[in-house]
Amino acid sequence: MASSGLISDTQPWKDLKVHVEDIKKTHLRDLLTDDKRCQSMLVEFDDILLDYSRQQATSGTIQKLFELAEAASLKEKINRMYSGEHINSTENRSVLHVALRASRDAVIQSDGKNVVPEVWKVLDKIQEFSERVRNGSWVGATGKALKDVVAIGIGGSFLGPLFVHTALQTDPEAIESARGRQLRFLANVDPIDVARNITGLNPETTLVVVVSKTFTTAETMLNARTLREWISSALGPTAVAKHMVAVSTNLMLVEKFGIDPNNTFAFWDWVGGRYSVCSAVGVLPLSLQYGFSAVEKFLKGASSIDQHFYSQPFESNIPVLLGLLSIWNVSFLGYPARAILPYSQALEKLAPHIQQASLLQHCA
Numbered sequence: 001m002a003s004s005g006l007i008s009d010t011q012p013w014k015d016l017k018v019h020v021e022d023i024k025k026t027h028l029r030d031l032l033t034d035d036k037r038c039q040s041m042l043v044e045f046d047d048i049l050l051d052y053s054r055q056q057a058t059s060g061t062i063q064k065l066f067e068l069a070e071a072a073s074l075k076e077k078i079n080r081m082y083s084g085e086h087i088n089s090t091e092n093r094s095v096l097h098v099a100l101r102a103s104r105d106a107v108i109q110s111d112g113k114n115v116v117p118e119v120w121k122v123l124d125k126i127q128e129f130s131e132r133v134r135n136g137s138w139v140g141a142t143g144k145a146l147k148d149v150v151a152i153g154i155g156g157s158f159l160g161p162l163f164v165h166t167a168l169q170t171d172p173e174a175i176e177s178a179r180g181r182q183l184r185f186l187a188n189v190d191p192i193d194v195a196r197n198i199t200g201l202n203p204e205t206t207l208v209v210v211v212s213k214t215f216t217t218a219e220t221m222l223n224a225r226t227l228r229e230w231i232s233s234a235l236g237p238t239a240v241a242k243h244m245v246a247v248s249t250n251l252m253l254v255e256k257f258g259i260d261p262n263n264t265f266a267f268w269d270w271v272g273g274r275y276s277v278c279s280a281v282g283v284l285p286l287s288l289q290y291g292f293s294a295v296e297k298f299l300k301g302a303s304s305i306d307q308h309f310y311s312q313p314f315e316s317n318i319p320v321l322l323g324l325l326s327i328w329n330v331s332f333l334g335y336p337a338r339a340i341l342p343y344s345q346a347l348e349k350l351a352p353h354i355q356q357a358s359l360l361q362h363c364a
């Protein structure tokens with residue numbers, strides 16, 4: 001990188017600035033007549049096809065973007081992330097959501113400690129708990145099985161799990177495993193959201209999962225108090241232990257709130273809120289609804305793309321190509337917005353999930 005440290009001072013950036021003027025003179029229609037170009041802009045991995053031939057770019061553009069990636073030391077930065085360095089400089093911490101879906105025997109270090117065993121300890125605990133709830137061996141205060149779950153959370157503690165839940169709702173295998181059960185999400189402090197979420201639910205058969213990394217978020221805590229009151233006024237205050245569990249990094253505040261620490265599912269500071277869907281934030285509510293084995297498949301898929309991102313050369317690395325094309329569109333072509341248009345209705349909640357991950361990009 002240039003001595004000033006600014007990427008915009010590097011030669012590849014300057015070359016792209018010149019190149020953009022040529023590209024602007026080229027119509028996409030003309031680019032699409034070049035079959036060789038279009039074929040070179042297809043990448044396949046694990047049943048995912050990336051077709052970026054409709055981008056306003058030539059193979060020369062892509063080459064220049066790779067040079068930019070090199071000037072930005074992108075490969076070194078990816079390596080630093082996977083080796084647990086504190087790449088989140090504002091919070092001085094590792095960024096290790098990849099560890100949440102790593103295989104049991106993987107070794108991923110944060111602050112000199114392999115975090116994978118802790119991850120699996122929580123996953124095993126979720127599996128055991130969700131199976132007990134689902135098979136009726138964990139019952140509510142009046143001895144009834146818990147069929148319905150309300151997950152309270154906001155932002156990263158809500159949008160990822162909602163996205164996966166919405167995507168699974170029409171999957172035949174998932175429909176079967178969720179038969180007779182409901183999963184609802186409560187995020188808004190508007191009393192209408194509370195009313196809608198508890199309408200038709202019986203506190204005797206409902207489990208409330210409070211999801212909050214910090215356990216201080218005002219909206220989540222207000223909703224948690226409201227549902228604690230809903231349960232204790234119907235079943236008595238001791239019922240809270242059977243009907244409320246938590247997902248948090250702040251185990252002290254969870255206990256202070258009145259949730260049994262044994263019924264708390266931990267995650268860690270090195271998980272950014274918006275990347276937390278693969279932690280207990282998503283895994284617990286989704287396992288309660290669909291069973292742990294269904295969620296484990298989701299974790300394996302995420303792990304597979306993590307490995308692809310880590311090891312694949314940039315020419316066929318889907319996340320890297322998407323990132324570079326995003327820089328090309330925003331910083332060079334000057335497009336101020338990106339549209340995410342999931343043609344499948346099952347993916348309708350993908351856009352809000354990605355939107356918040358992208359909005360909070362200042363804190364990895």
Ligand SMILES: O=P(O)(O)OC[C@H]1O[C@](O)(CO)[C@@H](O)[C@@H]1O
Pocket residue numbers: 154155156157211212213214215216217220273274360
């Ligand atoms: O999980 P918490 O601590 O309740 O925070 C909820 C969300 O609020 C934010 O801090 C801001 O939206 C997100 O980063 C986070 O996912």
